[in-house]
Amino acid sequence: MQDEPTPGELIKAVADFLRNEIAPVIKGHNAFKLRVGINALDLVTRQLALQPASDAAETARLRQLLGADGSLVELNLALSERIAKGEVDLQTPELSNHLWQTTMDKLAVDQPNYASYKREFENKNG
Amino acid sequence: MNEMIEAELGRCVASWVPGATGVGGAEKLSGGASQETWSFDILHPDGNIGAILRRAPPGYGASPSRAAGLDAEATLMQLAHAAGLPSPEVMGVLQPQDQLGIGFVMRRIAGETIARKILRDAQFAGARPLLARRLGEVAAGIHGLDAAKLPELRTMSATKEIADLEREYRGFNWPRPVFELALRWLRERDPGQSDEVTLVHGDFRHGNLIIGPDGLRAVLDWELAHLGDPMEDLGWICVNSWRFGEIDKPVGGFGSREELFAGYEAAGRKVDPDRVMFWEVMGTLRWGVMCCGMMQRFRAGPDHSMERAMIGRRSSETEIDLLRLLAPRA
Numbered sequence: 001m002q003d004e005p006t007p008g009e010l011i012k013a014v015a016d017f018l019r020n021e022i023a024p025v026i027k028g029h030n031a032f033k034l035r036v037g038i039n040a041l042d043l044v045t046r047q048l049a050l051q052p053a054s055d056a057a058e059t060a061r062l063r064q065l066l067g068a069d070g071s072l073v074e075l076n077l078a079l080s081e082r083i084a085k086g087e088v089d090l091q092t093p094e095l096s097n098h099l100w101q102t103t104m105d106k107l108a109v110d111q112p113n114y115a116s117y118k119r120e121f122e123n124k125n126g
Numbered sequence: 127m128n129e130m131i132e133a134e135l136g137r138c139v140a141s142w143v144p145g146a147t148g149v150g151g152a153e154k155l156s157g158g159a160s161q162e163t164w165s166f167d168i169l170h171p172d173g174n175i176g177a178i179l180r181r182a183p184p185g186y187g188a189s190p191s192r193a194a195g196l197d198a199e200a201t202l203m204q205l206a207h208a209a210g211l212p213s214p215e216v217m218g219v220l221q222p223q224d225q226l227g228i229g230f231v232m233r234r235i236a237g238e239t240i241a242r243k244i245l246r247d248a249q250f251a252g253a254r255p256l257l258a259r260r261l262g263e264v265a266a267g268i269h270g271l272d273a274a275k276l277p278e279l280r281t282m283s284a285t286k287e288i289a290d291l292e293r294e295y296r297g298f299n300w301p302r303p304v305f306e307l308a309l310r311w312l313r314e315r316d317p318g319q320s321d322e323v324t325l326v327h328g329d330f331r332h333g334n335l336i337i338g339p340d341g342l343r344a345v346l347d348w349e350l351a352h353l354g355d356p357m358e359d360l361g362w363i364c365v366n367s368w369r370f371g372e373i374d375k376p377v378g379g380f381g382s383r384e385e386l387f388a389g390y391e392a393a394g395r396k397v398d399p400d401r402v403m404f405w406e407v408m409g410t411l412r413w414g415v416m417c418c419g420m421m422q423r424f425r426a427g428p429d430h431s432m433e434r435a436m437i438g439r440r441s442s443e444t445e446i447d448l449l450r451l452l453a454p455r456a
Contacts, residue, residue: 079306103304
């Protein structure tokens with residue numbers, strides 16, 4: 001067992017330092033690059049926090065949908081193959097729900113400020 | 127580097143603009159190894175002229191397979207300019223004896239290409255409501271350019287485009303069920319080659335449009351020009367990725383499809399809205415595949431940049447947009 005603080009806490013501390021102390025004093029192209037870097041650290045922080053639960057839920061949905069077991073990549077490969085062959089499509093009731101949930105979970109990590117995500121999130125939760 | 131290019135351009139400048147005495151203020155705007163864009167001033171007793179050089183430096187002649195090639199780009203810009211479309215005047219095409227590589231020199235046009243500024247800055251507030259209709263008119267003008275005068279270009283069809291995207295996606299070897307769904311949707315609705323095959327700009331969107339407070343000033347970057355379904359350009363400008371947050375204004379974040387179509391039809395051409403939607407789905411998938419490609423190049427190097435890596439994480443944006451198009455939630 002590794003000691004605390006967790007990777008997420010460490011990265012967040014570094015990102016906050018760069019955002020609050022360094023970004024205000026950097027100019028030009030490096031300021032742009034620094035912003036990209038801070039965004040990357042924020043993304044990693046979100047992924048460390050959210051991925052365990054979203055991966056578990058996605059795996060459970062895929063097992064149900066496919067009636068098969070395997071790693072998450074294997075299950076996604078199997079689903080991809082079935083969609084490509086037309087064996088499942090949007091007529092399959094659980095498919096749309098699964099793809100929406102999976103995609104919302106990806107956006108929650110990748111780009112929670114993306115306007116399409118915010119709209120869909122509000123429609124579902126607001 | 128800047129002095130060097132100024133000296134090289136200075137040797138040739140009089141052949142582009144009679145009476146020109148030299149070149150100053152050279153600045154590299156962008157460039158990978160194979161293609162560069164330079165801004166510079168042509169010094170002239172009657173007043174200096176802002177200019178842009180777009181070139182493949184000596185030794186980098188070959189273009190990537192999808193690219194029209196710089197000679198073709200120059201010809202297309204000349205045709206567009208001659209037809210009265212907003213396109214920079216081409217002042218000179220590089221000749222072998224210039225020893226500057228392959229490319230051309232065009233007049234520099236002042237204005238903004240950065241979408242977020244165009245969509246938010248007050249100085250463009252008057253231009254924004256007019257842009258969608260204007261882009262429709264200009265697209266119609268591009269599609270109406272005389273086919274007999276066009277340079278040699280690749281011919282694309284929906285069928286070929288689907289196959290290209292599928293091949294590229296499969297090459298990534300990373301499962302994406304939403305992309306599979308989109309590919310399947312496109313294959314099932316593939317209209318084949320369009321009845322009318324015209325010049326297609328191929329990258330008609332923010333970044334390639336110079337906008338001023340007075341509206342559209344120029345369409346740039348004909349690198350992806352080809353022959354194909356004219357509805358492709360109208361679909362591509364509607365892709366959500368180019369709305370920069372203004373998701374209820376499908377045309378570049380500044381206007382409606384109806385305005386775009388009205389401008390297009392006012393210029394004497396027909397719109398097929400179903401086909402435009404088909405190409406919007408294709409375009410959304412295409413941008414998603416391009417984001418995945420950035421991630422691949424990041425991994426393979428030599429461009430091991432954070433920007434490339436983070437663009438890889440934007441492919442999920444196209445997944446939610448594809449779902450909004452193909453499987454909208456009640």
